[in-house]
Amino acid sequence: MSANRKSMLSSAIISRAIRDSFIKLNPKTMAKNPVMFVVEIGTFIVLLLTLFPGYFDTKDDIGFNLTVFLILLFTVLFANFAEALAEGRGKAQADSLKNSKKETSANKLVGGVVKVVPSTELRKGDVVVVAQGEMIPGDGEVIEGLASVDESAITGESAPVIKEAGGDFSSVTGGTKVVSDRIVVRITSDPGESFIDRMISLVEGAKRQKTPNELALNTLLSSLTIIFLIVVVTLGPIAGYLDIDLQIPVLIALLVCLIPTTIGGLLSAIGIAGMDRVTQFNVLAMSGKAVEAAGDINTMILDKTGTITYGNRMASEFLPVGNASIQEVGAWSAISSVRDETPEGRSVLELMKKQLLTFDESIAAGSDFIEFKAETRMSGVDLKDGRKVRKGSVDAVKKWVTAQGGSIPTDLDGGSDSIAREGGTPLAVAVDNRIYGLIYLKDTVKPGMRERFEQLRQMGIKTIMCTGDNPLTAATIAREAGVDDFVAESKPEDKIALIRREQADGKLVAMTGDGTNDAPALAQADVGLAMNSGTIAAKEAANMVDLDSDPSKIIEVVSIGKQLLMTRGALTTFSIANDIAKYFAIIPAMFILAIPEMKALNIMGLGSPLSAILSALIFNAIIIPLLIPLAMKGVAYKPMSASKLLSRNIVIYGLGGIIVPFIGIKLIDLVVHLWI
Numbered sequence: 001m002s003a004n005r006k007s008m009l010s011s012a013i014i015s016r017a018i019r020d021s022f023i024k025l026n027p028k029t030m031a032k033n034p035v036m037f038v039v040e041i042g043t044f045i046v047l048l049l050t051l052f053p054g055y056f057d058t059k060d061d062i063g064f065n066l067t068v069f070l071i072l073l074f075t076v077l078f079a080n081f082a083e084a085l086a087e088g089r090g091k092a093q094a095d096s097l098k099n100s101k102k103e104t105s106a107n108k109l110v111g112g113v114v115k116v117v118p119s120t121e122l123r124k125g126d127v128v129v130v131a132q133g134e135m136i137p138g139d140g141e142v143i144e145g146l147a148s149v150d151e152s153a154i155t156g157e158s159a160p161v162i163k164e165a166g167g168d169f170s171s172v173t174g175g176t177k178v179v180s181d182r183i184v185v186r187i188t189s190d191p192g193e194s195f196i197d198r199m200i201s202l203v204e205g206a207k208r209q210k211t212p213n214e215l216a217l218n219t220l221l222s223s224l225t226i227i228f229l230i231v232v233v234t235l236g237p238i239a240g241y242l243d244i245d246l247q248i249p250v251l252i253a254l255l256v257c258l259i260p261t262t263i264g265g266l267l268s269a270i271g272i273a274g275m276d277r278v279t280q281f282n283v284l285a286m287s288g289k290a291v292e293a294a295g296d297i298n299t300m301i302l303d304k305t306g307t308i309t310y311g312n313r314m315a316s317e318f319l320p321v322g323n324a325s326i327q328e329v330g331a332w333s334a335i336s337s338v339r340d341e342t343p344e345g346r347s348v349l350e351l352m353k354k355q356l357l358t359f360d361e362s363i364a365a366g367s368d369f370i371e372f373k374a375e376t377r378m379s380g381v382d383l384k385d386g387r388k389v390r391k392g393s394v395d396a397v398k399k400w401v402t403a404q405g406g407s408i409p410t411d412l413d414g415g416s417d418s419i420a421r422e423g424g425t426p427l428a429v430a431v432d433n434r435i436y437g438l439i440y441l442k443d444t445v446k447p448g449m450r451e452r453f454e455q456l457r458q459m460g461i462k463t464i465m466c467t468g469d470n471p472l473t474a475a476t477i478a479r480e481a482g483v484d485d486f487v488a489e490s491k492p493e494d495k496i497a498l499i500r501r502e503q504a505d506g507k508l509v510a511m512t513g514d515g516t517n518d519a520p521a522l523a524q525a526d527v528g529l530a531m532n533s534g535t536i537a538a539k540e541a542a543n544m545v546d547l548d549s550d551p552s553k554i555i556e557v558v559s560i561g562k563q564l565l566m567t568r569g570a571l572t573t574f575s576i577a578n579d580i581a582k583y584f585a586i587i588p589a590m591f592i593l594a595i596p597e598m599k600a601l602n603i604m605g606l607g608s609p610l611s612a613i614l615s616a617l618i619f620n621a622i623i624i625p626l627l628i629p630l631a632m633k634g635v636a637y638k639p640m641s642a643s644k645l646l647s648r649n650i651v652i653y654g655l656g657g658i659i660v661p662f663i664g665i666k667l668i669d670l671v672v673h674l675w676i
C-alpha cells in the first residue's frame with residue numbers, strides 16, 4: 001500500500017479515470033451535480049439539433065451546432081475526469097487492501113480446545129490463538145501473551161510493533177501478521193465490519209457523503225444556475241420582440257458560460273483530493289466532514305509527553321534528600337520499579353546499572369505490585385514484611401507520606417523545583433512515611449515545535465498543552481515549546497472538561513489520544529485523532545486514526561484541512577470571476593447584428609460573433625482540466641489569519657479570475673478565427 005501511495009498518478013489510474021469519465025455520464029450520476037447536469041442536458045439538446053437539422057429550426061447551422069455539441073460534451077467529460085482522477089488513487093489503494101484481505105484460517109478456542117475455522121466465521125467475542133508466522137484472523141484485543149506484529153499491510157511501516165495484553169498496546173488488526181511469539185486474541189468485530197473493511201470503503205470513497213460545507217456551496221451554485229437559466233430562457237422572447245433571431249445552441253452556449261461550471265466541475269474533486277491527502281499522510285479520516293472540521297479548528301489540545309516532547313522520559317539522576325544516601329535512593333527507586341513496565345520504570349533500572357549501584361532484589365520477592373495510574377500518579381510495591389514502597393509525582397508522594405504521619409524533608413522542594421525548572425520531571429521516592437529522594441526524569445522537546453506552534457498561532461489557532469506533570473515542569477516545557485497555554489496535573493477527565501469549556505465559547509477543538517480513558521474526550525472533540533497503537537475504544541471514539549501513531553501529526557492534519565477549505569474558496573472565487581470575461585465575449589456577439597452599438601462592448605476585439613461564442617465556450621471547457629492539478633494538490637498555502645487569507649484570496653483568485661479569461665479567450669479566438 002505504501003508503494004501505491006508514493007506513485008502519484010500512474011498511467012493505470014489515468015486510463016481508469018478516462019473510462020470512468022464516460023461511465024459518469026449516466027444522468028442518474030450527473031444529477032447529483034446540478035451545475036454539470038444542466039450542461040449535460042444542454043449538450044443533449046444541441047446533439048438533437050445537430051442530428052435532426054431543420055426539424056426544430058430551419059436556419060440550423062450543422063457545422064456550428066456540431067462544434068458546440070463537442071465542446072459541451074468535453075466540458076462534462078472534463079468535470080467527470082477531475083472527479084474520477086481524484087478518486088483514482090483511493091480506488092487503487094482499496095484494490096491492494098482487498099488483495100491483502102485474503103481469507104485465512106483461524107485457531108478458535110472452543111472450550112479450551114483449538115478448532116480450525118475459516119476467518120470469515122469469526123464473530124465478536126470469539127477467542128483465537130495466533131502463533132508465529134500466522135495472520136491475525138480479525139480485529140481484536142490481546143488477552144494473553146506478547147508478540148511482535150508486522151502491520152505493514154495497513155500502515156506501510158515495515159518495522160514490527162509489540163502487542164501485549166492489558167494497557168494501551170493491546171489492540172490488533174485483522175490481516176496483520178505475528179512475526180514472533182504467540183498471543184491469545186478476543187475478536188472485537190463481526191465479518192464485514194473490520195478495520196480493513198472500513199478502510200477499504202473509506203479510501204475508495206464508497207460511502208463518501210457531501211460535507212455540510214459542500215452542501216451549502218452546492219446550494220449556492222444551484223441557485224446561481226437557476227437564476228441564469230431564467231435569464232437565458234427569458235432572453236429568447238425579449239430578443240424575438242426586438243426582432244433578433246437567437247438560436248438555441250447560442251442560448252445554451254451563453255447559459256453554460258454563465259453558470260459556475262469551473263467550480264461545479266471541480267468541487268467534488270477538491271473534497272476527495274483533500275481526504276486523499278490526509279490518507280497519503282497515513283491518517284484515516286472517517287469522513288470528509290472530519291477533514292473539513294480540521295480546517296476550522298480554533299483550539300488544539302496537545303499532550304506533553306510523547307507529543308511535544310520525545311516521550312522517552314528517562315531516569316538520568318538520583319537525588320537524595322534529608323540524610324538519605326544516593327545508594328538508598330537508588331535501591332528504593334529500583335525496588336519500586338522492578339515490576340513497573342512503563343518506560344519510566346524500566347529506565348530506573350537502567351540508571352542503576354549505569355551508575356553501578358546495586359540493590360537486593362530478594363526484598364521485592366512476593367510483593368504486591370502497585371501499577372502506575374494517571375489518577376494516583378504513583379507506582380510501586382507493597383512488600384511482604386508490610387512496608388510500602390512508592391515512587392511518583394512529588395505532590396502525590398508528599399500527600400501519601402503526610403497521610404501516614406510522615407514529615408517532608410526541607411530540601412525536597414528545592415531539589416524538585418530545580419529539576420522542574422530544567423523541564424525535567426521529578427519523581428519522589430518513599431518508603432512508608434519517609435521520603436528518600438528524587439529521580440530526575442529527562443525528556444526533550446522535539447525539534448521544530450516552536451516554529452510549528454508559531455504557524456498555528458498565525459492561523460489563529462490556540463494551542464493548549466495538557467499534562468499530568470507538575471506546574472513548574474509544565475511551565476518550562478510550555479515556554480520552551482512555545483504553546484499558548486498549559487494545564488498541569490491534569491487527570492484524563494480534566495481533558496474532556498477543557499474541551500467542553502472551549503466548545504461552550506464557540507470554539508472547534510482538536511485533540512489526540514490513545515488510551516481508553518481518552519475515548520470520551522476524543523468523541524467530544526470536533527477532531528479526535530486516535531493512535532493506531534491505541535485501544536479499540538479510543539479508535540472507535542475518534543473521527544481520525546493515525547496509522548503511524550504520531551500524535552504531533554494533528555498539526556499537519558489541521559493544515560491539510562485548512563488547505564482544503566482554502567482551495568475550495570479560491571477556486572469558487574476564480575470560477576465566478578471568470579464569467580465576467582465570458583459576458584464580454586458572448587453578449588456583444590449575440591446582439592451585434594441587430595444593435596451595432598454593442599460593438600463597443602467587444603473590448604477583446606474578437607474576430608467574429610461566431611468565433612467569439614466558440615472561444616468563450618472552449619475557454620470555459622479547458623479551464624477545468626487546467627485547474628485539476630491545483631484542485632488536487634491544493635493551493636499554495638501560507639499560515640495566516642482567516643481575514644488576511646480572505647483578502648489575499650480575493651486579490652489573487654478574484655483578480656486572476658477576471659484577467660486570465662480575457663487573455664485566454666483572445667488567444668483562442670485568434671486560432672478559431674482562422675477557421676471560420
Ligand SMILES: Nc1ncnc2c1ncn2[C@@H]1O[C@H](COP(=O)(O)OP(=O)(O)OP(=O)(O)O)[C@@H](O)[C@H]1O
Pocket residue numbers: 303304305306340342344345372373374377378379391392393394425426427466467468469470
Ligand atoms: N511509571 C511511573 N511511576 C510513577 N510515577 C509516574 C510514572 N510515570 C509517570 N509518573 C508520574 O505521574 C505523572 C503523570 O503521568 P502521566 O503519564 O499521566 O502524564 P504525563 O505523561 O506527564 O502527561 P502527558 O502524557 O499527558 O503529557 C508524571 O508527571 C509523573 O510525575
Ligand SMILES: [K+]
Pocket residue numbers: 256257258259260261262579620
Ligand atoms: K461557466
Ligand SMILES: [Mg+2]
Pocket residue numbers: 305
Ligand atoms: Mg503520559
